[in-house]
Amino acid sequence: MTRQASSPAASDSLIDEAAYWCMRLHAEDCTDEERAAFERWVQSDPAHAREYQAMLDIWQVSEHLPRQAMPTDGLPPPPQAPSRRRLRRPAMAVAAALLLSLSGLLGWQQGWLPNDIQRYHAGENLREATLPDGSRVQLNLGTTLWFSNFRDRRSVTLSEGEAFFEVQHDGSHPFVVYAGKGSVTVTGTQFNVWKYEEQVVVTLTEGSVKVRSDAQEVDQVAYLSPGMQARYGSKDEMPHISAAKAGSLAWREGKLVLDDLTLAEALPLINRYLDKPVLLADQATAGIRIGGIYDTRNVGQLVQALPKVLPVYLSQNADGNTVINGNEQLF
CATH class of the missing domain: 3.55.50.30 (Phage tail protein beta-alpha-beta fold)
Structure with a gap:
């Protein structure tokens, strides 16, 4: 699906409601009663389901938006939001999600916000897709990823699964894949990213990539050459480098x-x-x-x-x- 930086078709109140339910369903103390109320809300109008899915797409990528530059003044509060709620993600992620719905050209020009988000999913079949920048991606079974186009970079969030990327070269707009507690940065190359729970394995077949593990807020970078793999988990301060395992890309067949x-x-x-x-x-x-x-x-x-x-x-x-x-x- 595509999500533009602003949503003129959706009313402010509907955006607020979608943002509120997105926050509540990601909260650790979300109750069964609230989940039942959400089901009634989302099924009561097709517009509710569309706006919630759009907000969920934004939520998935919001944690990778630049925090230091994001303005938060003037954001509408979620409707009837209880005061003491513990969210699994920082409150800034919510602010980013709302901003992405409500902001327009300024956020794009400043590099705060993407001007487009697209979601790709492979269910019981492998899927191939061409991203808006011309890059190609093959998705393994049960894989979901989001592509976000920023002014100064191309961003992919891999929430779960596995994907093989053939990246269109663009030296001025790096291609960054966020997976687990780390990221992979390239300008044009071919590589595979596998994620299960908090484990991530990056396999390079052509070109070069920079793999970063940001666990425990430590910025450690490893550079791969073709035929090499980098592996990192939620507690690894440095990616572990090795030769690619036999059959790493056999899933494509x-x-x-x-x-x-x-x-x-x-x-x-x-x-x-x-x-x-x-x-x-x-x-x-x-x-x-x-x-x-x-x-x-x-x-x-x-x-x-x-x-x-x-x-x-x-x-x-x-x-x-x-x-x-x-x-x-x-x-």
Whole structure:
């Protein structure tokens, strides 16, 4: 979807309501009653659903807007917002979201706001898309990303999933991908970004990229050359550099390659395709190794078949997660 810097079709009150519900649904203390009230509101009018989706798109990218330059005076307060609310994201993200709805040319000229936001999603099928700047992207199953066009840069927010980018060269407008607690900056190149929970892996196939981990507010940068990978998590102050793993890009052909990995290493790759994550019973089970090439559409069948190829058995916990248990009698 496309979201312009201002929304003349939507009334100020509707923008306020959409912003309010976006804040409340992201609040840690949002109640079941509030969620039910939101469902009634969003289903009562198609315009409500459209404006909420537009506000949600803005919310996803607002944390990457420049804080030091963002004016906040004059923002309308959310309607009937309770006074003591704990939000998962800073209040500035809300201000940014509202500004992006209400501001126009000034925000674009100052580099505060994008003049366009587009959302891309791949559900049960791989998807290829051309971004507004001419760059191409391929999205893995279950992947969502947002593209924002700023005056001085091109910005992508990868919330979850995996994408392969072929970036159109533009030396004056860097292309920045935000994923987890870090970012990838290029001017024109080809690379892959995989994100699961707080783990991020960047694989470079052509050109060069700058990978930054900003965990714990520490700015650490690593530079990749083709055939290299950078990995970082929520607590890593510096990206970890290594040679690219075999099969890192096999997903583009619908394949999951597990190249003699421990189950602890393999599960994030497997869980990426499941509705409920598979768990490990203990450290001994985590060390069992697995290999093979599998269809990304049938990862659930792979899990159910594990006892046939590994010394393990499967159980379920109280939350309905499949648990892999090492079968000591088979060691």
